[in-house]
Amino acid sequence: MRIASWNVNSIKAHLGAVTSWLKEREPDVVCLQELKCVDEAFPRTEIEDLGYNVAVHGQKTYNGVAILSKNPIDEAKPRLPGDEDDAHARYIEATISTTDGAVRVASIYLPNGNPIGTDKFKYKLAWMDRLAAHARELLAQEEPLVLAGDFNVIPTPLDAEFPDKWTDDALFQPESRAKLRELVSLGFTDALRAVHDGKGLYTFWDYQAGAFQKNNGIRIDHLLLSPKAADRLQSVGIDKKVRAAEKPSDHVPIFADLRFATR
DNA sequence: ATGGCTGAAGCATTCAGA
Numbered sequence A: 001m002r003i004a005s006w007n008v009n010s011i012k013a014h015l016g017a018v019t020s021w022l023k024e025r026e027p028d029v030v031c032l033q034e035l036k037c038v039d040e041a042f043p044r045t046e047i048e049d050l051g052y053n054v055a056v057h058g059q060k061t062y063n064g065v066a067i068l069s070k071n072p073i074d075e076a077k078p079r080l081p082g083d084e085d086d087a088h089a090r091y092i093e094a095t096i097s098t099t100d101g102a103v104r105v106a107s108i109y110l111p112n113g114n115p116i117g118t119d120k121f122k123y124k125l126a127w128m129d130r131l132a133a134h135a136r137e138l139l140a141q142e143e144p145l146v147l148a149g150d151f152n153v154i155p156t157p158l159d160a161e162f163p164d165k166w167t168d169d170a171l172f173q174p175e176s177r178a179k180l181r182e183l184v185s186l187g188f189t190d191a192l193r194a195v196h197d198g199k200g201l202y203t204f205w206d207y208q209a210g211a212f213q214k215n216n217g218i219r220i221d222h223l224l225l226s227p228k229a230a231d232r233l234q235s236v237g238i239d240k241k242v243r244a245a246e247k248p249s250d251h252v253p254i255f256a257d258l259r260f261a262t263r
Numbered sequence B: 001a002t003g004g005c006t007g008a009a010g011c012a013t014t015c016a017g018a
Helices: A015-025 A044-048 A119-139 A174-185 A191-195 A240-244
Strands: A002-007 A029-033 A053-057 A065-069 A073-078 A091-098 A101-109 A145-150 A221-225 A233-238 A254-258
Touching: A002 A015, A002 A101, A002 A145, A002 A221, A015 A044, A029 A101, A029 A145, A044 A053, A053 A073, A053 A091, A065 A073, A065 A091, A065 A101, A119 A145, A119 A174, A191 A221, A191 A233, A221 A254
Parallel strands: A002 A029, A101 A145
Antiparallel strands: A002 A254, A029 A065, A053 A065, A073 A091, A091 A101, A145 A221, A233 A254
């Protein structure tokens, strides 16, 4: 089973890139972030025509997350528990059934948190606390679980081409990194780092100043695997080349192949 | 030292992103 995550930076603006990539990469499950549209405006038909079931938690202009799955989506739940008053559409979770058992998947768009020293940064840290609390509950169920999304945290200096440029940024604050470590330490495996060492593996390049041409990137899109998902991990990839296309999203897809007898 | 670009909303310019 191939599970992918991609911050598409507006599903309407980049639908062509998404459908081309779906056809080429053939993921079984896809977690999308930054849809920037309400549920009714999501291009459901275009995605369903490629063989996917769709669960959307949208929002006008900002945020918005979705889960696409070739296997049936049994249950989809928007929002983290306790976030009923949060207007931001940043989380949707679904259970996907396969002939080889169920897997639970969450599509996560963690707050950016810039600039530091503001309520936006406090909101980011509080959101991370709520995510960790929920993740702890999910882990207790001891099922295959994948937390997939744009976590807006650079885990370590290895995950930025120029880490010194990010010292004043919310994505690289010690508090942000500590909270990501606390989440992972509940029992998750960072899928990419389980398979690949070293520098130069990025999922985001700014649109400005030729960042992609300079490979001035950061790794902020992550796939966190519960123990029963990590046991099945075969390989992980980053589709860097989609960033070089015309009018790309500023993020690229990351995907993991798990040993699941699907379809 | 700073900003650079992109998308949405909406029609000039602001907000947000990271």
